[in-house]
Amino acid sequence: MSDATLVLIVLALGTFTLKAAGPVVLGSRALPLRLQRVVDVLPAALLAALALVSTLSDGRSLSVDARVVGLVVAGFALWRRAPFVVAILLAAAATAITRAIA
Amino acid sequence: MADAVTDDDLIRRAIHRQAASIVAAVAPFGIVFGASAANAGLTLLHAIGFSTLVFGGSSQFAAAEILGDGGSVVSAAVAGLLLNVRSLAFGVIMAPALTGALWQRAAMSQLMIDESTAVGAAQDEARWRRYGYLVAGVGVFVVWNLTTIAGHLAFSGAGDLITDLGLDAAGPAAFLALLWPRLGQASQRRVAIAGGLIAVALVPVAPPGIPILAAMFGVAASRLPSRGGAS
Numbered sequence: 360m361s362d363a364t365l366v367l368i369v370l371a372l373g374t375f376t377l378k379a380a381g382p383v384v385l386g387s388r389a390l391p392l393r394l395q396r397v398v399d400v401l402p403a404a405l406l407a408a409l410a411l412v413s414t415l416s417d418g419r420s421l422s423v424d425a426r427v428v429g430l431v432v433a434g435f436a437l438w439r440r441a442p443f444v445v446a447i448l449l450a451a452a453a454t455a456i457t458r459a460i461a
Numbered sequence: 462m463a464d465a466v467t468d469d470d471l472i473r474r475a476i477h478r479q480a481a482s483i484v485a486a487v488a489p490f491g492i493v494f495g496a497s498a499a500n501a502g503l504t505l506l507h508a509i510g511f512s513t514l515v516f517g518g519s520s521q522f523a524a525a526e527i528l529g530d531g532g533s534v535v536s537a538a539v540a541g542l543l544l545n546v547r548s549l550a551f552g553v554i555m556a557p558a559l560t561g562a563l564w565q566r567a568a569m570s571q572l573m574i575d576e577s578t579a580v581g582a583a584q585d586e587a588r589w590r591r592y593g594y595l596v597a598g599v600g601v602f603v604v605w606n607l608t609t610i611a612g613h614l615a616f617s618g619a620g621d622l623i624t625d626l627g628l629d630a631a632g633p634a635a636f637l638a639l640l641w642p643r644l645g646q647a648s649q650r651r652v653a654i655a656g657g658l659i660a661v662a663l664v665p666v667a668p669p670g671i672p673i674l675a676a677m678f679g680v681a682a683s684r685l686p687s688r689g690g691a692s
Contacts, residue, residue, distance in 0.1 A: 362537075363502075363503050363504075363507045363528055365538075366538045366541070367510045369538040370538050373538070373542045374517055374520065374541070374542065377542070377548040378571060378573035379571075379573075381550075382552055382555065382566040382569065383563065383570065385552065385553055386556055388553075396683065398549060398550045399649075400649055401544075401546055401547065401652075401677060401680055403649045403652045403653040404653065404656025404680055405543055406637075406643075406656075407636075407640055407652075407653035407657035407679075408657055408659070408676030409519075409526060409633075409660075409673060410636035411633075411660060411661050412661065412664060412673060414630075416669075416672075419665060419668075419669065420665055421665060425630070426629060426630045426633060430633050430637060433638070443489055446638055447489060447493060447635060450627070450630045450631065450633070451627035451628050451631050451634075453627065454627030454630035455626050456627075457627075458625075
């Protein structure tokens with residue numbers, strides 16, 4: 360079995376458990392407040408890590424290349440309230456242009 | 462009320478409008494996921510498997526990213542799961558509206574994502590919460606899978622094309638776009654900065670995938686007092 364298949368199976372089963380826990384098990388009970396607080400902020404930590412690591416990492420070393428320009432441009436576009444698709448296209452275009460020039 | 466039917470029609474139409482705009486917003490994400498999966502070396506079947514069986518945008522991106530970087534099975538799966546822990550909270554919010562036989566509750570749960578919960582939770586009555594959740598959930602499911610396939614087909618075997626067009630920056634930009642709405646809140650900002658710093662600091666010393674997992678300790682930053690005492 361390939362790594363991707365294994366990840367797919369584990370992630371699918373685990374995700375389904377998380378999704379179904381509320382309607383199937385908990386019913387109308389609430390989560391403990393402390394757990395709720397962690398659940399609220401956890402995605403911010405991981406999404407920031409993913410954005411930075413996927414921009415700056417080159418295997419196991421940090422590198423600054425054209426993708427950084429793309430991320431900065433995406434950030435600027437989002438700050439200017441651009442729709443998702445516009446931010447992505449501008450990021451790609453900025454990265455492509457930077458590469459073509461460099 | 463005499464005009465109860467009309468009221469129902471109005472609510473139903475309002476829900477359809479909300480669901481339609483949210484479904485349309487998902488389409489470009491699906492294309493980018495398909496392309497990212499292809500870029501990470503996942504087959505079309507794997508990409509479809511992730512979009513049907515996992516059905517959680519950010520966790521699918523994370524798993525594909527870590528697999529593409531040569532990260533371990535454990536780090537890819539755990540990072541993906543951590544991004545779906547919020548489904549637990551969504552389930553708690555939606556549970557009172559998602560009643561029925563066990564198999565029905567289980568089946569409806571598979572649609573538990575940001576978009577379906579947002580549309581469902583925005584309604585006042587339980588029956589409309591359920592309706593909004595299901596309409597948005599099914600709509601996003603169909604569009605997400607179709608665009609995943611389109612993105613993968615368009616960009617598989619196009620390694621040079623992906624870098625020439627700068628599409629390898631689409632993944633990072635997508636993560637930033639998913640993060641963006643959270644940054645308005647001070648505690649979320651602190652956690653994002655802490656998580657990002659932890660991950661970047663670990664890249665040179667830890668195997669791929671581990672920096673992303675370690676970022677979860679950034680949640681501790683949510684408890685720090687704000688600077689200047691204004692919290």
